[in-house]
Amino acid sequence: GGKDKIDALGRLLTRVLRHMATELRLNMRGDGFVKVADLLNLNLRTSANVQLKSHNVDEIREAVRRDNKQRFSLVEEDGELLIRANQGHSITTVESEKLLKPIMSPEEAPVCVHGTYRKNLESILASGLKRMNRLHVHFSCGLPTDGEVISGMRRDVNVLIFLDIKKALEDGIAFYISDNKVILTEGIDGVVPVDY
Numbered sequence: 001g002g003k004d005k006i007d008a009l010g011r012l013l014t015r016v017l018r019h020m021a022t023e024l025r026l027n028m029r030g031d032g033f034v035k036v037a038d039l040l041n042l043n044l045r046t047s048a049n050v051q052l053k054s055h056n057v058d059e060i061r062e063a064v065r066r067d068n069k070q071r072f073s074l075v076e077e078d079g080e081l082l083i084r085a086n087q088g089h090s091i092t093t094v095e096s097e098k099l100l101k102p103i104m105s106p107e108e109a110p111v112c113v114h115g116t117y118r119k120n121l122e123s124i125l126a127s128g129l130k131r132m133n134r135l136h137v138h139f140s141c142g143l144p145t146d147g148e149v150i151s152g153m154r155r156d157v158n159v160l161i162f163l164d165i166k167k168a169l170e171d172g173i174a175f176y177i178s179d180n181k182v183i184l185t186e187g188i189d190g191v192v193p194v195d196y
């Protein structure tokens with residue numbers, strides 16, 4: 001039905017805006033925004049087998065609205081509609097300082113927790129939290145048990161790693177918060193050491 005098509009559109013938007021802009025030669029700004037018009041011109045199909053070209057602006061708006069983790073931002077500038085993913089990027093076109101807001105004090109992030117899986121734990125405890133394919137290591141500012149949908153970790157994680165963000169900030173590691181309240185860091189060369 002229509003819902004499934006919109007969900008499939010949302011999943012494709014996530015992939016394109018976080019990971020594929022460069023290879024698709026999509027014109028993306030340092031703050032991650034691209035023109036919706038450019039996006040709708042791409043020769044891609046959603047998992048519902050719908051051509052991106054046969055979707056329209058209203059359906060993009062609906063996909064953004066329906067996204068439970070508020071993964072996207074839409075803005076209008078100079079009469080043009082722009083869209084971005086709020087976090088989760090692997091493409092290096094985006095710049096942390098332009099996409100995200102710096103965290104200045106630990107009070108801005110009283111809880112900072114990374115969700116992962118038991119199979120990763122031994123490796124994490126040996127080598128720290130790595131950003132892997134993304135630009136940042138991701139943390140949530142709350143727990144799934146807080147009741148709300150939490151951005152920054154998956155629903156099925158079975159290990160929670162709490163970060164001493166106060167200590168990390170004191171040691172000069174930069175942290176940022178996205179529009180959908182995910183806490184992000186490049187750590188030290190992509191790694192948050194075990195010390196924290």
Ligand code: HQG
Pocket residue numbers: 069071088115116117120121123124127128129130131132133134137138151152153154182
């Ligand atoms: C793990 C989704 C072994 C890390 C989520 C994670 C989040 C290590 C995986 C966002 C490791 C990377 C980010 C080490 C880290 N050894 N494993 N040294 N260091 N890992 O997808 O944090 O929901 O790149 O624990 O919800 O899982 O789609 O990062 O398991 O918000 O908005 O390596 O992606 O966003 O996986 O997820 P990812 P993530 P959305």
